[in-house]
Amino acid sequence: MKNTDQKYIEEIFSRYPNKRAATLPLLTLAQERFGYISKEACVWVAELIGVSPMEVHETASFYTLYYLEPVGKNKIKLCTNVSCMLLGAKKIEKTLKRKLGLKKKGTTEDKKFHFETAECLGYCDKAPVMQINTETFEKISDEKVDEILKKYE
Numbered sequence: 001m002k003n004t005d006q007k008y009i010e011e012i013f014s015r016y017p018n019k020r021a022a023t024l025p026l027l028t029l030a031q032e033r034f035g036y037i038s039k040e041a042c043v044w045v046a047e048l049i050g051v052s053p054m055e056v057h058e059t060a061s062f063y064t065l066y067y068l069e070p071v072g073k074n075k076i077k078l079c080t081n082v083s084c085m086l087l088g089a090k091k092i093e094k095t096l097k098r099k100l101g102l103k104k105k106g107t108t109e110d111k112k113f114h115f116e117t118a119e120c121l122g123y124c125d126k127a128p129v130m131q132i133n134t135e136t137f138e139k140i141s142d143e144k145v146d147e148i149l150k151k152y153e
C-alpha cells in the first residue's frame with residue numbers, strides 16, 4: 001500500500017453511510033495495489049470493512065471489472081457492442097490481438113497487457129471506444145492502435 005492510501009480510504013468511507021457500502025471503491029483500490037483481487041486483497045478489504053474475506057470475494061466475483069486471477073499490468077477493454085461494432089471495432093480487435101500476439105482474450109507473454117472485449121463502455125456517441133486501465137480512448141481507429149499501445153510500453 002502507498003502512504004497516501006490511508007487518507008484516500010478515509011475519504012472513501014466519508015462518502016458512504018457505512019463501511020460495508022464502500023466495498024466496491026475499496027476493491028478498485030485493492031486491484032490497483034495488488035494487481036488483482038487475490039486472497040490477500042480480499043483479506044485487506046475485509047479487515048477495512050469488518051466482514052469476512054469470503055464476502056469480499058463473493059462481491060468481487062459478481063463484477064467483471066475485478067480480476068480474480070493475475071492479469072497483465074495494463075488492462076485493455078475494447079467495446080464490441082453495436083455502436084462500436086458498426087464503426088470498426090471488430091477490425092480493431094483483430095489488429096490489437098495481432099499486435100499483442102494473442103489469439104483470444106488474455107495476457108501477453110511479457111505480462112505488459114491483458115486484453116478483453118467488453119459490452120458497452122458508456123461512450124456510444126464516441127465509438128469505437130477502448131479503455132486501458134482508467135484511461136478511455138474515443139473514436140479510435142485501426143491506425144491509432146500502435147500510438148495508443150506505445151503509451152503503455
Ligand code: FES
Pocket residue numbers: 079080081082083084085119120121122123124125127128129
Ligand atoms: S457501444 Fe461501444 S461504448 Fe457503447
